[in-house]
Amino acid sequence: MTDLAAIPELQAKIGPGRLVLVVGPSGAGKDTLLGLAQAALADDHDVVFVRRVVTREASAHENNVQVTPDAFRAAREDGAFAIDWEAHGLCYALPRSIDDDIRAGRNVVANISRTVIPALRTAYADVVVVSITAPPEVLAARLASRARASDGPLSDRLKRSVETSGADVTINNVSKADAHAAELIGIIKGR
């Protein structure tokens, strides 16, 4: 007999906290707006900015949990991740602990791959997808000036194209970053 409880669509979705997913092409400004929002909301204990697990060295650009590919694989097998994905030759994950925050009613904010939006919408009760965008020539200029050593060939990053299925809000990040971060804060706080 089919075990209905094992079918994801029939399992209770994780809530009641909101999961805010920040997505968009490389160079659009996801980390920049997230960093500004996190600083502005540092004293707000109802909002959690996720520290991602990534097989990339930690740097001034990113406060990730740095792991080796072997450690990533082992953690994945142990069920330590809420979701994981691969991109740019790297492995990324959100830790399982986000589920506790969401069950406690906190708003959880994470920078994710556009490829895992459908899976997260299936698993969580209140998902808001925020697409950060900028024109291609702006992306190219920003990636060149960011000059992150681990980025690899910028042409590969610029060529990567993923359908952003059903973003709830779009931020066209072409003006001052502070103003766009304020937009993001409003979305996170549900204003």
Ligand SMILES: Nc1ncnc2c1ncn2[C@@H]1O[C@H](COP(=O)(O)OP(=O)(O)OP(=O)(O)O)[C@@H](O)[C@H]1O
């Ligand atoms: N509104 C803005 N105005 C000018 N420069 C910006 C703005 N937003 C971001 N930048 C700059 O663009 C570059 C890319 O930004 P950021 O690293 O935040 O992008 P990202 O979307 O997180 O990219 P990736 O997916 O590759 O990590 C950075 O050097 C950042 O300082």
Ligand SMILES: O=P(O)(O)OC[C@H]1O[C@H](OP(=O)(O)O)[C@H](O)[C@@H]1O
């Ligand atoms: O193109 P898609 O699949 O949406 O995103 C792929 C990955 O690229 C970015 O990572 P990075 O921090 O620039 O390495 C995103 O954060 C995501 O992890």
